[in-house]
Amino acid sequence: xxxxxxxxxxxxxxxxxxxxxxxxxxxxxxxxxxxxxxxxxxxxxxxxxxxxxxxxxxxxxxxxxxxxxxxxxxxxxxxxxxxxxxxxxxxxxxxxxxxxxxxxxxxxxxxxxxxxxxxxxxxxxxxxxxxxxxxxxxxxxxxxxxxxxxxxxxxxxxxxxxxxxxxxxxxxxxxxxxxxxxxxxxxxxxxxxxxxxxxxxxxxxxxxxxxxxxxxxxxxxxxxxxxxxxxxxxxxxxxxxxxxxxxxxxxxxxxxxxxxxxxxxxxxxxxxxxxxxxxxxxxxxxxxxxxxxxxxxxxxxxxxxxxxxxxxxxxxxxxxxxxxxxxxxxxx
Amino acid sequence: xxxxxxxxxxxxxxxxxxxxxxxxxxxxxxxxxxxxxxxxxxxxxxxxxxxxxxxxxxxxxxxxxxxxxxxxxxxxxxxxxxxxxxxxxxxxxxxxxxxxxxxxxxxxxxxxxxxxxxxxxxxxxxxxxxxxxxxxxxxxxxxxxxxxxxxxxxxxxxxxxxxxxxxxxxxxxxxxxxxxxxxxxxxxxxxxxxxxxxxxxxxxxxxxxxxxxxxxxxxxxxxxxxxxxxxxxxxxxxxxxxxxxxxxxxxxxxxxxxxxxxxxxxxxxxxxxxxxxxxxxxxxxxxxxxxxxxxxxxxxxxxxxxxxxxxxxxxxxxxxxxxxxxxxxxxxxxxxxxxxxxxxx
Numbered sequence: 001x002x003x004x005x006x007x008x009x010x011x012x013x014x015x016x017x018x019x020x021x022x023x024x025x026x027x028x029x030x031x032x033x034x035x036x037x038x039x040x041x042x043x044x045x046x047x048x049x050x051x052x053x054x055x056x057x058x059x060x061x062x063x064x065x066x067x068x069x070x071x072x073x074x075x076x077x078x079x080x081x082x083x084x085x086x087x088x089x090x091x092x093x094x095x096x097x098x099x100x101x102x103x104x105x106x107x108x109x110x111x112x113x114x115x116x117x118x119x120x121x122x123x124x125x126x127x128x129x130x131x132x133x134x135x136x137x138x139x140x141x142x143x144x145x146x147x148x149x150x151x152x153x154x155x156x157x158x159x160x161x162x163x164x165x166x167x168x169x170x171x172x173x174x175x176x177x178x179x180x181x182x183x184x185x186x187x188x189x190x191x192x193x194x195x196x197x198x199x200x201x202x203x204x205x206x207x208x209x210x211x212x213x214x215x216x217x218x219x220x221x222x223x224x225x226x227x228x229x230x231x232x233x234x235x236x237x238x239x240x241x242x243x244x245x246x247x248x249x250x251x252x253x254x255x256x257x258x259x260x261x262x263x264x265x266x267x268x269x270x271x272x273x274x275x276x277x278x279x280x281x282x283x284x285x286x287x288x289x290x291x292x293x294x295x296x297x298x299x300x301x302x303x304x305x306x307x308x309x310x311x312x313x314x315x316x317x318x319x320x321x322x323x324x325x326x327x328x329x330x331x332x
Numbered sequence: 333x334x335x336x337x338x339x340x341x342x343x344x345x346x347x348x349x350x351x352x353x354x355x356x357x358x359x360x361x362x363x364x365x366x367x368x369x370x371x372x373x374x375x376x377x378x379x380x381x382x383x384x385x386x387x388x389x390x391x392x393x394x395x396x397x398x399x400x401x402x403x404x405x406x407x408x409x410x411x412x413x414x415x416x417x418x419x420x421x422x423x424x425x426x427x428x429x430x431x432x433x434x435x436x437x438x439x440x441x442x443x444x445x446x447x448x449x450x451x452x453x454x455x456x457x458x459x460x461x462x463x464x465x466x467x468x469x470x471x472x473x474x475x476x477x478x479x480x481x482x483x484x485x486x487x488x489x490x491x492x493x494x495x496x497x498x499x500x501x502x503x504x505x506x507x508x509x510x511x512x513x514x515x516x517x518x519x520x521x522x523x524x525x526x527x528x529x530x531x532x533x534x535x536x537x538x539x540x541x542x543x544x545x546x547x548x549x550x551x552x553x554x555x556x557x558x559x560x561x562x563x564x565x566x567x568x569x570x571x572x573x574x575x576x577x578x579x580x581x582x583x584x585x586x587x588x589x590x591x592x593x594x595x596x597x598x599x600x601x602x603x604x605x606x607x608x609x610x611x612x613x614x615x616x617x618x619x620x621x622x623x624x625x626x627x628x629x630x631x632x633x634x635x636x637x638x639x640x641x642x643x644x645x646x647x648x649x650x651x652x653x654x655x656x657x658x659x660x661x662x663x664x665x666x667x668x669x670x671x672x673x674x675x676x677x
């Protein structure tokens with residue numbers, strides 16, 4: 001993700017204003033104002049500002065209602081316990097159902113628990129509610145000033161994240177082919193591949209959704225073409241990695257290990273260049289082309305004779321060609 | 333048997349309720365650390381609850397220890413306020429920076445901030461450090477032990493309930509793919525379909541039994557569960573490869589019929605697999621059901637060149653071979669999974 005001065009400024013202002021308001025208006029109270037402002041600022045940034053605004057207002061209202069209820073029940077331990085159990089249970093179910101909304105439900109249950117803890121001290125209902133409302137209001141106002149156009153930079157950030165994720169996935173997939181320890185630690189490698197594959201799936205789907213929702217706001221339309229290239233690059237990486245399952249005799253893969261290592265080396269550099277927005281990558285393209293040619297030689301001279309099922313290497317080389325081709329298309 | 337989701341909810345609710353009852357009768361620090369610790373340590377993310385609870389408890393205690401030095405109380409308010417503000421800005425910026433892949437696994441930094449925040453406004457922590465730590469220890473014990481009663485006592489039912497939606501999704505995708513009219517759509521449509529497969533996979537991944545991979549999971553059964561998961565993911569990879577190959581080649585009518593037949597066979601086998609996880613019925617699978625693969629092979633051998641040197645230069649032919657190979661591998665893995673299932677569960 002790219003560095004964002006706006007976001008840093010937004011966070012600094014949320015902190016400064018909430019601390020100032022808390023110490024100026026409610027110096028002797030538990031810092032509900034700071035807590036609410038900071039909790040709201042940590043919520044995931046939904047692209048659509050007005051949707052984000054609705055969610056924050058709903059969260060603020062829910063907090064006000066539940067905190068009031070908790071304070072009303074506080075003299076009666078039984079009622080208070082039931083209230084606590086219902087809220088915790090509901091929130092736990094919800095954050096299991098929607099892990100992306102974990103923050104929202106965690107904040108609700110956390111605030112209710114904090115209110116219960118504060119019962120031991122003297123608590124003023126009105127001041128507590130005003131602090132929560134003011135804390136929420138500070139964050140909402142600052143989001144309105146700083147993050148109303150949050151989505152416009154999001155395409156490039158997402159594209160960069162996707163490149164990083166694909167680079168890491170490529171690293172794991174090539175490691176599973178090249179590393180001798182793969183057979184001994186197959187679950188470790190596969191777990192890692194699973195995590196990066198999931199990340200790529202997630203980012204690809206998110207980028208696709210963004211483009212569908214905000215296509216009109218896009219100044220540079222090449223991102224739409226790039227998305228298709230990303231999909232195909234991802235599929236080609238997966239296709240290339242099938243060799244680890246198709247080849248029973250791992251010693252045959254070792255015959256091409258020098259070329260595979262070189263291919264991965266240049267592919268990694270290619271990813272680094274794209275991440276750094278360097279588009280003059282002809283030398284890398286040529287290097288990859290030369291390695292593919294060398295790999296074809298190894299195939300014709302050695303693997304075609306040595307391998308039990310030589311055809312899978314044709315498919316493998318084709319996937320490598322496809323990877324190279326997609327990298328070039330993304331560059332241009 | 334409760335589903336994993338409800339087991340989690342019960343575990344967290346019981347932990348919170350028990351600690352709530354306890355602080356009414358017994359606590360040292362007089363500031364609710366017992367209650368708060370129990371809630372923060374109880375299972376928030378997925379995975380083995382014992383290991384995760386222990387890690388969270390250690391992190392929480394280290395943070396309180398740190399807070400005791402950093403947030404030095406009334407005399408140094410400007411210093412401790414600045415430190416707290418800086419830590420918040422760092423964590424806030426981290427959550428922004430990692431927003432595209434922020435999952436529940438990133439709970440730890442937020443836990444550190446919550447503890448520091450509470451410690452900053454707790455007037456007793458630096459005066460009453462040992463008592464606070466004692467409360468934290470009791471809270472952590474509750475937060476770690478209670479979930480053990482509810483979670484992962486029987487991994488198989490959990491595994492089964494989480495694997496079934498996956499099989500169901502895969503069946504839906506294959507059912508669509510196996511219709512001949514779906515195989516002759518233009519290339520742009522194939523890319524859209526490819527996107528929709530990934531989108532479905534991303535949604536389903538929320539219920540993926542990731543705890544099977546984590547260290548600390550039952551050593552006796554983990555290798556078989558992991559083997560199963562790896563192969564299942566392999567099936568999804570093959571679907572993606574198949575769909576990608578479809579975008580690069582055009583199939584004639586007979587080829588479409590042959591591919592659709594193989595897809596139907598895969599669908600039936602997947603259905604057997606799904607039924608096994610529902611009622612543990614193993615249906616006899618005989619060699620005749622492999623006829624579809626043989627007829628696909630026969631058709632390809634008769635109508636397309638199989639000289640490797642020729643295929644190498646024709647990208648459409650290679651894409652076709654990628655497609656056929658993905659289909660065959662799919663069947664092979666399905667058979668491996670189905671025939672390897674135990675008869676008595």
